Amino acid sequence: MTVSELAKAVGLQVISMPSPDTVIECGYAGDLLSWVMGNAQQGCAWMTIMTNRNIIAVAELIDMACVIVTEGSDIPDDVAALAKEKEINLLATELPTYEMCVQVSRLI
Amino acid sequence: MPEPLKFTYDINGENFASAGEASMQIKKELRSLGFDPQTIRRVSIAMYEGEINMVIHAGGGVAEVLVSPDSIEIILTDHGPGIPDIDLAMQEGYSTAPDTIRSIGFGAGMGLPNMKKYTDEMVIESHVQKGTRVFMRFDVK
Ligand SMILES: Nc1ncnc2c1ncn2[C@@H]1O[C@H](COP(=O)(O)OP(=O)(O)OP(=O)(O)O)[C@@H](O)[C@H]1O
Numbered sequence: 001m002t003v004s005e006l007a008k009a010v011g012l013q014v015i016s017m018p019s020p021d022t023v024i025e026c027g028y029a030g031d032l033l034s035w036v037m038g039n040a041q042q043g044c045a046w047m048t049i050m051t052n053r054n055i056i057a058v059a060e061l062i063d064m065a066c067v068i069v070t071e072g073s074d075i076p077d078d079v080a081a082l083a084k085e086k087e088i089n090l091l092a093t094e095l096p097t098y099e100m101c102v103q104v105s106r107l108i
Numbered sequence: 109m110p111e112p113l114k115f116t117y118d119i120n121g122e123n124f125a126s127a128g129e130a131s132m133q134i135k136k137e138l139r140s141l142g143f144d145p146q147t148i149r150r151v152s153i154a155m156y157e158g159e160i161n162m163v164i165h166a167g168g169g170v171a172e173v174l175v176s177p178d179s180i181e182i183i184l185t186d187h188g189p190g191i192p193d194i195d196l197a198m199q200e201g202y203s204t205a206p207d208t209i210r211s212i213g214f215g216a217g218m219g220l221p222n223m224k225k226y227t228d229e230m231v232i233e234s235h236v237q238k239g240t241r242v243f244m245r246f247d248v249k
């Protein structure tokens with residue numbers, strides 16, 4: 001399933017979606033950045049409650065399909081702008097991380 | 109053998125929230141030089157962890173990246189507080205990061221272990237109150 005298809009199916013808020021047709025290969029959830037850095041796979045949808053600029057660097061360096069900020073965490077404007085600048089798909093949802101993971105697992 | 113290409117980055121220690129810039133730049137360079145994705149991934153992750161460590165633990169530093177067709181070397185130099193016990197710092201889960209840093213997602217104590225995991229050789233030299241130098245080599249397979 002592509003990032004835009006997932007966004008539509010779950011009703012995710014689109015913060016930045018420069019590559020809507022990127023295929024989601026797998027999912028990963030976590031908030032400890034160096035843990036995510038060491039274990040997340042390329043092409044994944046990453047569920048996190050972290051919203052500082054470093055999430056964009058992590059997503060970029062790992063070549064993730066998208067970042068999904070869960071639990072209604074507030075995304076600062078500068079992070080949204082950085083996502084667009086670095087061409088990172090950044091989505092948001094009020095769903096708890098677990099519920100979002102279930103959706104990803106069910107749909108991709 | 110031709111001279112390796114050299115990239116030098118000043119890593120600003122003021123703003124930890126924007127760190128990762130140098131790693132993203134080196135990733136772009138390696139991609140345009142045609143390195144394979146696996147090598148790029150290893151170098152990017154290790155460089156990022158090293159860059160972040162200099163920002164959050166040492167107030168910034170300098171990263172030098174030497175690129176040859178068959179190996180990539182990264183040398184990170186800072187003049188921070190140094191690491192008193194390197195074996196301890198290398199352990200998974202060991203971190204001295206304060207709560208303010210933990211609240212933005214760092215401090216799992218996984219940075220140095222990640223760097224070790226993705227390098228073919230890693231050497232840390234550190235002197236308390238003088239600084240730290242991290243050498244990393246990646247063989248291009
Ligand atoms: N450049 C450095 N200067 C001084 N101390 C350092 C430096 N790099 C690492 N350290 C010390 O080694 C510890 C372990 O580093 P490591 O990168 O593994 O974990 P961390 O940075 O605390 O957390 P994480 O990397 O998971 O976000 C740090 O908490 C710090 O005490």
Ligand SMILES: [Mg+2]
Pocket residue numbers: 034157160161215218219220
């Ligand atoms: Mg670290």
